[in-house]
Amino acid sequence: MDNLYRDFILEHYKRPHNKGTLDPHDLHFADSNPTCGDEMSMTLVLDPSRTAIADVAFDGRGCAISQASASILTDGLRGQSLDEVRAMDPKDLLEELGVPIGPARLKCALLSYKVLQGAVQGGEVAWPAEAEAEAVG
Amino acid sequence: MAVEPALKPLVPGGFSGTVLRSDFAVFDRPTRSGKRLVFLDAAASSPKPRSVVDAMSDAYSHHYANVHRGIYELSEDATTRFEAARGKVAAFIGAPSKREIVFVRNATEAINLVAYSWGRTNLKAGDRMVTTQLEHHANIVPWQQLTQEVGATLDYVAITDDGRLDLDDLRAKLAMGPKLLAVAAVSNALGTINPLSEIIAMAHEAGALVLVDAAQAAPHMPIDVAALGCDFLVLSGHKMLGPSGIGALWGRRELLDAMPPFMTGGSMIIKVTMEGAEWNEVPAKFEAGTPAIVEAIGLGAAIDYLTNLGMDNVREHEKYLFEHAWAALAEIPGLRLFGPADSAIHAGVISFWLDDAHPHDVATVFDNEGVAVRAGHHCAQPVMLRYDIPATTRASFYVYNDLDDIDALTSAIRATQTLFAD
Numbered sequence A: 001m002d003n004l005y006r007d008f009i010l011e012h013y014k015r016p017h018n019k020g021t022l023d024p025h026d027l028h029f030a031d032s033n034p035t036c037g038d039e040m041s042m043t044l045v046l047d048p049s050r051t052a053i054a055d056v057a058f059d060g061r062g063c064a065i066s067q068a069s070a071s072i073l074t075d076g077l078r079g080q081s082l083d084e085v086r087a088m089d090p091k092d093l094l095e096e097l098g099v100p101i102g103p104a105r106l107k108c109a110l111l112s113y114k115v116l117q118g119a120v121q122g123g124e125v126a127w128p129a130e131a132e133a134e135a136v137g
Numbered sequence B: 001m002a003v004e005p006a007l008k009p010l011v012p013g014g015f016s017g018t019v020l021r022s023d024f025a026v027f028d029r030p031t032r033s034g035k036r037l038v039f040l041d042a043a044a045s046s047p048k049p050r051s052v053v054d055a056m057s058d059a060y061s062h063h064y065a066n067v068h069r070g071i072y073e074l075s076e077d078a079t080t081r082f083e084a085a086r087g088k089v090a091a092f093i094g095a096p097s098k099r100e101i102v103f104v105r106n107a108t109e110a111i112n113l114v115a116y117s118w119g120r121t122n123l124k125a126g127d128r129m130v131t132t133q134l135e136h137h138a139n140i141v142p143w144q145q146l147t148q149e150v151g152a153t154l155d156y157v158a159i160t161d162d163g164r165l166d167l168d169d170l171r172a173k174l175a176m177g178p179k180l181l182a183v184a185a186v187s188n189a190l191g192t193i194n195p196l197s198e199i200i201a202m203a204h205e206a207g208a209l210v211l212v213d214a215a216q217a218a219p220h221m222p223i224d225v226a227a228l229g230c231d232f233l234v235l236s237g238h239k240m241l242g243p244s245g246i247g248a249l250w251g252r253r254e255l256l257d258a259m260p261p262f263m264t265g266g267s268m269i270i271k272v273t274m275e276g277a278e279w280n281e282v283p284a285k286f287e288a289g290t291p292a293i294v295e296a297i298g299l300g301a302a303i304d305y306l307t308n309l310g311m312d313n314v315r316e317h318e319k320y321l322f323e324h325a326w327a328a329l330a331e332i333p334g335l336r337l338f339g340p341a342d343s344a345i346h347a348g349v350i351s352f353w354l355d356d357a358h359p360h361d362v363a364t365v366f367d368n369e370g371v372a373v374r375a376g377h378h379c380a381q382p383v384m385l386r387y388d389i390p391a392t393t394r395a396s397f398y399v400y401n402d403l404d405d406i407d408a409l410t411s412a413i414r415a416t417q418t419l420f421a422d
Helices: A006-016 A062-077 A080-088 A090-097 A103-121 B017-024 B049-061 B075-090 B107-122 B140-150 B166-172 B197-205 B253-259 B291-311 B311-330 B359-368 B381-386 B404-421
Strands: A029-030 A041-044 A051-059 B101-104 B128-132 B155-156 B179-185 B209-213 B231-234 B246-252 B269-272 B278-280 B335-337 B351-354 B374-376 B391-397
Touching: A006 A062, A006 B404, A029 A103, A041 A062, A041 A103, A051 A062, A051 A090, A062 A090, A062 A103, A080 A103, A080 B278, A090 A103, A103 B359, B017 B140, B049 B291, B075 B101, B075 B246, B075 B291, B101 B107, B107 B140, B107 B209, B107 B231, B107 B246, B128 B166, B140 B155, B155 B166, B166 B197, B179 B197, B179 B291, B197 B209, B231 B253, B246 B335, B246 B391, B253 B335, B291 B311, B311 B351, B311 B404, B351 B404, B359 B391
Parallel strands: B128 B155, B128 B179, B179 B209, B209 B231
Antiparallel strands: A029 A041, A041 A051, B101 B246, B231 B246, B269 B278, B335 B351, B351 B391, B374 B391
């Protein structure tokens, strides 16, 4: 647990990067974590070729894990092509968080991934298999 | 030799939670934090005393056969023990007859049984029924399904700022002539103890039947359906020291007699021909298939354990813990408490919000302190909506808790605040 709340995670939670809403934007999606009801939205602006991400922001309230995950995920998105983002492996995000995520918190860690995929795929996507470890209260 | 203070009963005539912990094997379990387990999540599901586990093991080992079937000694033995458990449930809630006790999986199934059987027979298009914004989803969703299906209207009684049912609003909703009021005895999310006697009298005066969800009350305080005058009451075994997979519906005999079966199959019939079937009497009519025999026996052992402690003592013990915990938490800056402050109408359940940390983070930090609490919406999202919060952290007390556990709770809160302080 001490590892879970490393300074790196807490820093992203207390001062998240890319927080807010881009307006105007090209892509938008919002979703929630069924475990706690936390909601998250993402807005994206595409580059002139409309094949890559020029800017991104996320909004919503949630736990340290979900907020830090969104902050870290969005940091790496500018310049990425939509194809690259669609092919993203959720394991990479879990690895990038760099802390051990227990089964009860996997949806917190992967909510940002799910919202992002909803935005770039044009509709809600299923939770990745990596998140399936808990039931709804 | 002087008696350790923690080994003395918290309230006169009561018991020491510290002493009772030795009745529960789970407290011997080391936590991953290396600290002692401080279990503050009885409202979700309670630990089981050894006596319950032993009774179930004994039943499976030495007294097990199917019930109400075999014409042999072992089946008679199993049937006697299973039916004795039904009698214990009846006595525990003051039911006039054990024939009015229907074994089900849990309170959720009991509510669904009433919604399907009584509801689909008695509620018609244009009718109304009432539940409250304070309920667990189990006492909302079955009624939503029922009213939507038959074209009836479901009204919700509002909650006050301090987490009580708004009785003026209840009066207004009852004035619209509902056929049923479904209401919790105790809120699982806030801990509020509803004024049941008053509510039931109001509902009956308005001509409505009353179903009481006692899932959070039966484990923690005396229940007497005859004195309450309600029409249905439901409970779950797993929240009251018993096993999961067993619960009970109590209903007034004439209501149960008039209701059609919920599920059909074996045991619940008197006679089956190729053309049809005749139903058995209650409670068998509602117990299709082989029941949870050993779970029922386990619930009986849990009731023995609680009865031996005395339900008045259980209530007083938890009231004492609540008062100390509430006073301690009220002094912590940045902590918001929910539900009434008055211990006379607040069970041993404390829901709170910490300004700097999300409840899920709170529960994770607590876990590292060995403190088990629930974080989330507690299957009561309309309550969260009422206070405009996504979730709360909830600490709930039971017989094995003591003042050291309250200290562990407050230390865990301070540890969380330290970690998340900006």
